[in-house]
Amino acid sequence: xxxxxxxxxxxxxxxxxxxxxxxxxxxxxxxxxxxxxxxxxxxxxxxxxxxxxxxxxxxxxxxxxxxxxxxxxxxxxxxxxxxxxxxxxxxxxxxxxxxxxxxxxxxxxxxxxxxxxxxxxxxxxxxxxxxxxxxxxxxxxxxxxxxxxxxxxxxxxxxxxxxxxxxxxxxxxxxxxxxxxxxxxxxxxxxxxxxxxxxxxxxxxxxxxxxxxxxxxxxxxxxxxxxxxxxxxxxxxxxxxxxxxxxxxxxxxxxxxxxxxxxxxxxxxxxxxxxxxxxxxxxxxxxxxxxxxxxxxxxxxxxxxxxxxxxxxxxxxxxxxxxxxxxxxxxxxxxxxxxxxxxxxxxxxxxxxxxxxxxxxxxxxxxxxxxxxxxxxxxxxxxxxxxxxxxxxxxxxxxxxxxxxxxxxxxxxxxxxxxxxxxxxxxxxxxxxxxxxxxxxxxxxxxxxxxxxxxxxxxxxxxxxxxxxxxxxxxxxxxxxx
Amino acid sequence: xxxxxxxxxxxxxxxxxxxxxxxxxxxxxxxxxxxxxxxxxxxxxxxxxxxxxxxxxxxxxxxxxxxxxxxxxxxxxxxxxxxxxxxxxxxxxxxxxxxxxxxxxxxxxxxxxxxxxxxxxxxxxxxxxxxxxxxxxxxxxxxxxxxxxxxxxxxxxxxxxxxxxxxxxxxxxxxxxxxxxxxxxxxxxxxxxxxxxxxxxxxxxxxxxxxxxxxxxxxxxxxxxxxxxxxxxxxxxxxxxxxxxxxxxxxxxxxxxxxxxxxxxxxxxxxxxxxxxxxxxxxxxxxxxxxxxxxxxxxxxxxxxxxxxxxxxxxxxxxxxxxxxxxxxxxxxxxxxxxxxxxxxxxxxxxxxxxxxxxxxxxxxxxxxxxxxxxxxxxxxxxxxxxxxxxxxxxxxxxxxxxxxxxxxxxxxxxxxxxxxxxxxxxxxxxxxxxxxxxxxxxxxxxxxxxxxxxxxxxxxxxxxxxxxxxxxxxxxxxxxx
Numbered sequence: 034x035x036x037x038x039x040x041x042x043x044x045x046x047x048x049x050x051x052x053x054x055x056x057x058x059x060x061x062x063x064x065x066x067x068x069x070x071x072x073x074x075x076x077x078x079x080x081x082x083x084x085x086x087x088x089x090x091x092x093x094x095x096x097x098x099x100x101x102x103x104x105x106x107x108x109x110x111x112x113x114x115x116x117x118x119x120x121x122x123x124x125x126x127x128x129x130x131x132x133x134x135x136x137x138x139x140x141x142x143x144x145x146x147x148x149x150x151x152x153x154x155x156x157x158x159x160x161x162x163x164x165x166x167x168x169x170x171x172x173x174x175x176x177x178x179x180x181x182x183x184x185x186x187x188x189x190x191x192x193x194x195x196x197x198x199x200x201x202x203x204x205x206x207x208x209x210x211x212x213x214x215x216x217x218x219x220x221x222x223x224x225x226x227x228x229x230x231x232x233x234x235x236x237x238x239x240x241x242x243x244x245x246x247x248x249x250x251x252x253x254x255x256x257x258x259x260x261x262x263x264x265x266x267x268x269x270x271x272x273x274x275x276x277x278x279x280x281x282x283x284x285x286x287x288x289x290x291x292x293x294x295x296x297x298x299x300x301x302x303x304x305x306x307x308x309x310x311x312x313x314x315x316x317x318x319x320x321x322x323x324x325x326x327x328x329x330x331x332x333x334x335x336x337x338x339x340x341x342x343x344x345x346x347x348x349x350x351x352x353x354x355x356x357x358x359x360x361x362x363x364x365x366x367x368x369x370x371x372x373x374x375x376x377x378x379x380x381x382x383x384x385x386x387x388x389x390x391x392x393x394x395x396x397x398x399x400x401x402x403x404x405x406x407x408x409x410x411x412x413x414x415x416x417x418x419x420x421x422x423x424x425x426x427x428x429x430x431x432x433x434x435x436x437x438x439x440x441x442x443x444x445x446x447x448x449x450x451x452x453x454x455x456x457x458x459x460x461x462x463x464x465x466x467x468x469x470x471x472x473x474x475x476x477x478x479x480x481x482x483x484x485x486x487x488x489x490x491x492x493x494x495x496x497x498x499x500x501x502x503x504x505x506x507x508x509x510x511x512x513x514x515x
Numbered sequence: 516x517x518x519x520x521x522x523x524x525x526x527x528x529x530x531x532x533x534x535x536x537x538x539x540x541x542x543x544x545x546x547x548x549x550x551x552x553x554x555x556x557x558x559x560x561x562x563x564x565x566x567x568x569x570x571x572x573x574x575x576x577x578x579x580x581x582x583x584x585x586x587x588x589x590x591x592x593x594x595x596x597x598x599x600x601x602x603x604x605x606x607x608x609x610x611x612x613x614x615x616x617x618x619x620x621x622x623x624x625x626x627x628x629x630x631x632x633x634x635x636x637x638x639x640x641x642x643x644x645x646x647x648x649x650x651x652x653x654x655x656x657x658x659x660x661x662x663x664x665x666x667x668x669x670x671x672x673x674x675x676x677x678x679x680x681x682x683x684x685x686x687x688x689x690x691x692x693x694x695x696x697x698x699x700x701x702x703x704x705x706x707x708x709x710x711x712x713x714x715x716x717x718x719x720x721x722x723x724x725x726x727x728x729x730x731x732x733x734x735x736x737x738x739x740x741x742x743x744x745x746x747x748x749x750x751x752x753x754x755x756x757x758x759x760x761x762x763x764x765x766x767x768x769x770x771x772x773x774x775x776x777x778x779x780x781x782x783x784x785x786x787x788x789x790x791x792x793x794x795x796x797x798x799x800x801x802x803x804x805x806x807x808x809x810x811x812x813x814x815x816x817x818x819x820x821x822x823x824x825x826x827x828x829x830x831x832x833x834x835x836x837x838x839x840x841x842x843x844x845x846x847x848x849x850x851x852x853x854x855x856x857x858x859x860x861x862x863x864x865x866x867x868x869x870x871x872x873x874x875x876x877x878x879x880x881x882x883x884x885x886x887x888x889x890x891x892x893x894x895x896x897x898x899x900x901x902x903x904x905x906x907x908x909x910x911x912x913x914x915x916x917x918x919x920x921x922x923x924x925x926x927x928x929x930x931x932x933x934x935x936x937x938x939x940x941x942x943x944x945x946x947x948x949x950x951x952x953x954x955x956x957x958x959x960x961x962x963x964x965x966x967x968x969x970x971x972x973x974x975x976x977x978x979x980x981x982x983x984x985x986x987x988x989x990x991x992x993x994x995x996x997x
Contacts, residue, residue, distance in 0.1 A: 078975050092915035365980050366973045387968030394972040433574035465977045470951045477959030486869030490876040491848045495947045498847050
């Protein structure tokens with residue numbers, strides 16, 4: 034009997050791999066070690082739980098431990114893998130009680146995920162200051178935002194939750210003013226959530242427009258929507274410090290490179306969302322190759338450079354469909370897809386993990402936005418392209434049909450070859466899902482001329498004769514030809 | 516000075532060609548002959564005008580005659596081209612007054628469009644019975660549906676409208692019960708329109724499910740939605756006759772191949788929407804080659820087999836992206852795109868008209884549906900494929916996010932090569948625009964395995980981690996591999 038398939042981490046990538054492996058090779062053993070108590074939760078749903086759109090925290094769990102068990106997966110919660118020895122194909126495991134043992138593996142998947150970076154801010158020990166990257170924090174934020182006499186403890190209805198922390202936060206007076214630090218998608222979604230909960234929300238962003246990865250055209254539309262909904266946006270406003278004793282009292286911001294003085298804003302809540310970093314420490318002394326973003330380098334089948342060691346999810350790189358190079362984009366589908374493919378491969382059905390098109394979508398109140406591929410000028414130049422771009426504003430429906438709304442589409446192409454490199458979209462009327470057309474065209478290596486001739490859907494309630502993406506392709510193609 | 520570029524027909528294809536030609540070759544002459552008085556109207560908007568969602572008929576005009584004039588296009592309304600002599604490159608034109616003259620051309624574009632077929636029904640002379648394919652009929656239907664004292668003559672605010680016909684219809688008592696004959700997209704959209712106007716609507720369809728071109732899965736969802744909204748659906752119910760003296764009184768239906776007796780339904784309105792046919796008679800004696808559907812055969816640049824004679828729009832074929840063969844799909848984007856490409860080509864910038872993916876979308880109340888490529892079993896077999904299909908029902912958003920709705924996706928692939936052949940989608944939550952992903956994948960000749968690995972957008976408000984299209988690809992791919 035061969036050694037089992039060992040998975041480190043019981044979230045999207047790890048459990049997708051274990052499940053697919055068991056279905057494909059039902060007679061072989063798989064063990065999943067998870068150092069915490071939470072498994073398989075919907076990270077992306079946390080802002081909507083805080084907003085109150087999701088009633089119960091348990092709604093955010095994709096799989097319960099007993100469902101994992103029913104799949105024939107040996108799941109061990111509270112078991113931390115603390116060392117990997119690839120020479121003898123063995124991991125060292127430490128239990129919650131402090132016991133240690135050695136576990137041999139046939140194949141190993143490292144799916145350790147990522148963790149929120151906090152920048153210069155240490156929010157530990159400061160009530161009202163949070164870094165949103167796990168369910169316990171989401172539960173604590175939800176409790177903190179509620180008035181003590183209005184908090185419903187049934188909201189955090191998962192046994193794994195840190196109930197002491199929830200209760201402590203629920204007992205505090207509800208905040209009135211919140212600073213959100215970081216204008217990426219977590220920041221934008223949290224701004225919506227807290228504004229909908231009735232707070233006066235200030236969103237601070239280091240650079241000139243929100244959602245830097247989505248490009249300026251999208252950032253401006255999202256900023257306009259947030260402003261209209263009462264959120265105060267501070268761009269070019271790096272936060273310098275989060276101040277207070279025991280409980281947060283203020284944030285200081287605006288010390289720019291030009292030495293301008295910091296301003297201070299009194300707040301009774303802050304949420305830091307400045308980015309995440311990959312958890313790779315487990316492989317520190319193994320000779321593993323790290324790549325883009327410090328994540329674990331993987332090949333088209335999710336293999337690392339260590340024999341029989343795979344990596345997937347937020348701790349691993351993936352191949353970018355446009356550049357053909359390794360990239361690090363910690364997103365949900367990437368993790369699920371890579372985990373599933375690796376599970377199949379290890380079970381004997383070699384399956385590519387697939388390229389990423391760096392597709393992302395985000396909602397801010399009624400504004401929808403999407404992006405895919407290479408949008409940034411410097412990134413495109415670095416990848417060897419000569420980028421040319423065009424932003425158009427087009428209607429989302431036939432002009433005479435009620436609900437037609439201005440939709441901004443940006444497309445970027447390579448001047449020499451005409452190849453589509455990337456695109457973004459923003460608008461209130463079904464804009465986000467349209468980015469899938471761009472993502473598909475990118476994965477097919479289409480030129481912008483080919484995009485211009487796509488036979489996209491037309492009917493007055495859904496699109497004008499020339500879909501906004503076709504309009505952008507037409508104009509950009511004219512610019513390249515001209 | 517060379518002879519002008521002559522265009523026959525001033526609708527989407529003709530005016531797109533003339534406009535692009537003038538922009539590309541501003542010094543050259545273009546003449547557009549239009550036998551009627553209407554130009555450049557939004558055919559697809561007519562049901563929404565009848566529904567009352569569009570307030571004024573003039574909202575449906577893309578271009579006014581004076582705007583055409585401002586583009587430097589010599590537009591002659593009331594001028595019918597009655598003959599083409601390709602040997603001497605000359606057309607014969609007859610004016611509304613009955614005068615005739617010869618017009619030489621350098622290049623000729625035939626953009627004569629299509630006309631509604633009426634099946635066995637002659638609705639002329641029968642008040643309350645209509646065939647919806649032109650603006651005068653849309654105006655007449657709108658007037659007929661209104662109570663005489665409630666009709667607003669400002670609705671039909673276009674000088675070209677047949678005002679006598681409008682007034683005669685407006686004066687009649689408003690109908691209570693309408694039969695719609697034909698369950699294609701015109702029939703479905705008109706059913707919605709008349710039901711929203713308060714009529715008791717019966718929709719008759721010859722075959723077993725509505726929207727035959729969209730496949731059974733879509734037809735069933737649309738039928739359920741129409742039924743829920745109070746429309747009575749009669750499938751497998753060919754209408755035998757439309758009966759009445761002066762004004763319509765009843766429709767007889769249900770004489771099947773099995774000799775079942777016809778039933779009669781008392782109605783005071785009927786709309787026939789059983790299909791359209793291409794207007795090709797102008798080229799009858801020229802040796803022009805006709806293709807699929809009896810439409811004028813064209814090549815990748817829109818050329819017919821006659822020298823310097825092009826055809827575009829509802830009268831012409833186009834190349835199908837999946838089969839590579841000629842196909843006839845009279846749709847709005849195809850006409851606009853081909854016209855524009857032909858205008859550029861004739862002006863000296865050779866531009867392909869582009870393949871069609873046979874993409875179509877339709878709305879029935881809150882149900883959205885789309886289709887692309889080859890869905891029909893027999894059509895796929897005929898094109899040399901071994902079709903295998905799968906229909907899945909998946910959520911439109913993360914399950915915990917409000918508004919998630921069941922979305923049905925059907926994908927068809929070739930068993931031998933795995934190539935995607937077609938797809939359809941139906942659901943109430945942003946389903947229609949998602950068909951663009953399928954259309955793009957079809958134009959890129961993707962396999963269903965490649966579709967399964969597409970990096971489509973994920974965020975809880977817009978899509979589950981696995982987009983419904985990815986779910987369908989996953990299941991279909993498993994079926995092919997298995």
